[in-house]
Amino acid sequence: MRSINATEVVNSARLNRFHYLLVFWCSFIMMFDGYDLVIYGSVLPHVMSQWSLTPGEAGMLGASSMVGMMCGAVTLGTLADRLGRRRIILFCVALFSVAALANAFATGPTSFATCRFLTGAGLGGVVPNLVTLLKEMSPGSCRNRLINLMLSFFAVGGLLSGLAGIYLIPAFGWQSPFYIAGVSLLALPLLYKTLPESVAYLLHRDHQGEVAGVLRRINPQHLPAGEVKYVRAPDELGAAGHTSMGALFGDGRALSTLMLWLGFGxxxxxxxxxxxxxxxxxxQGGYPLGSSIVFLVVxxxxxxxxxxxxxxxxxxxxCKATLVVFFALAGVSISMLGLRPDASLLYGLLLVAGGTTVGCLSVVHTLAADLYPTHVRATGVSMAAAIGRCGAVAGPxxxxxxxxxxxxxxxNFMVFALPAVVAVFAVLLVARQPARQILSVPSL
Structure with a gap:
């Protein structure tokens, strides 16, 4: 029986219908991640007015979803290495869809915060697994671009939430954007039918029949003759005696892991x-509320x-060089927002600030996926996202x-620009990972 390196089969594939469908579903879910999180910025002035919230209370309310994301990443995100990426993704989509829809029926700050926490828990568990699934199923030649294309839909969701704030809230009240958030629930049956399990997880469980079926969809040109057994590359096998968490700090990765967490945060x-x-x-700076929501859209x-x-x-x-440049541009553009520039420069700075901050968020996910071997990749990305959520909690x-x-x-804007300076130094201290050579596996 011949042994075939499954990683080579995935890496050598050409983009086809399987990849397009996978990117579509991951991007669809990511869009609702952005929508469900950013919508709070649009409803915040209305919620503060209706419930007479102080700025501190409003900040705590906004942080509830970030605390939920941190808990979701630690629990649901890391469970995927044991239960499978697909199961966790489906459960998380159901959780954040129901919770976001329930926000429309909140009667006070407590029920609103509870729904935001549960929404965040679902989103926190799903995003690291989307990154991991796409990384493990994409051709090596375009992997980073596909991941970043998927992550860009966070901003699409944020854009839609801003438009919802402009057009829906004045007509139907602040609850109306949350009805749209529940639309993702309708996609669950199709997701259940079409979303694949990752080859890496199936190999870990030695489900050879399912591995062969998925690989045929990933790479239709792969037509092995005779009886074969699919295996992982030697560098993807778990080290003996290493737990998933312990492996994040093993093999000289301790400083890189800590600095990755800091940059993420x-x-x-x-x-x-x-x-x-x-x-x-x-x-607060004197701009009307309508224009201020337009700034969020821009x-x-x-x-x-x-x-x-x-x-x-x-x-x-x-990834490292890109992050250093983008974090530096983020710091400059955010700090300049406080100088009250004229309209054209203001819109330009908002474009740069949005592009560099969220652009960094997408690349730092990819850096995390590159840093860790396959057997702890979901745990590594999920833990980076979970610790990073401390920064997400701190933001509101x-x-x-x-x-x-x-x-x-x-x-105010100078304070918001300081994290970019810290992130530049953190990224510089993440060790450059040597390119892993994909080894051919001899026939048995």
Whole structure:
């Protein structure tokens, strides 16, 4: 019986209908991730007014979804290495869809915070597994670009949430955007029917029949003769005695793991802090509420462009160099927002700020997936996302603190730019991983 390296089969595949469908579903889910999280920034002024919330209370309410994401990434995200990517993704989609829809029926801050926490838990569990699934099923020649294309739909969702805030809330009330959030529930039957399990997980469980079936869909040109057994490359096998968590710090990865977590956290602080508080900060600066929500839309439009550009840059320059450049641009553009520039420069800075912060968020996911071997990849990406959620929790809280302190308009944006400086140094300390050579497996 011949042994065939399944990784080689995946890497040598050409893009086909299987990959397009996989990217479509991952992007669809990612779009609702962006929509469900960013929508709070649009409803925030209305919720604060209706329930007479202080800035600190509003910040705590915004942080509830981020705490949920952190819990979801630690629990649901890491379970995928044992239960499978597909099962966890389906469960998480059901969870965040129902919870987001339930937000429309919240009667006060407590029920609203509970629904936001559960929404965040589902989103926190699903995103690392989308990245892992796409990385393990994509051809090697375009893997980073496909992952970044998928992650760019976070910004598409954010853009749609801003449009919902502009057009739906004045006509139907702040609850109306949450009805749209429940639409993702309708996709579950199709997801159940078409979403595949990852080859890496199936190999880990030695489900040879299912592996062969999935590989035929991934690479129709792969037509082995005779009886074969699919195996993993030697560098993808788990080290003896290493637990999943222990492997994150083994083989000289301790400093890189810690710095990855720090960079992840700083990135999320900027993304979720600005998406939560930008309309309110701009309103405080003298801009009308309608224009302030438009600024949120422009920033998320920049996020779409920036994420696509960052994917191309990561393929050409590598993840580290791309992150350093993008974090530096993020710090400069965010700090300049506080200078009250004229309209054209303001919109330009918002495009750059959105493009670089969310562009960094997509590339840092890819860096995390590159840092760890297959047998702990879902755990590694999920833990990076989970620890990074500390920054996502801090973002809304930081905005509430700044509003309470009553700082000068320009100082608010200088504070939001500081995490970009920290992130530059953190990324520089992540060790460059040697390119893994895919070894051919001899016939048995």
């Amino acid at each position: 700083m990135c999320m602080l900027m993304v979720y802090g600005l998406n939560t508080w930008l309309p309110k900060l701009m309103t 920033m998320n439009l920049g996020s779409i462009i920036g994420t696509l550009i960052s994917g191309v840059c990561a393929d050409r320059w590598g 809280l930081l905005g509430g603190l700044l509003m309470s302190l009553g700082l000068a308009f320009e100082h």
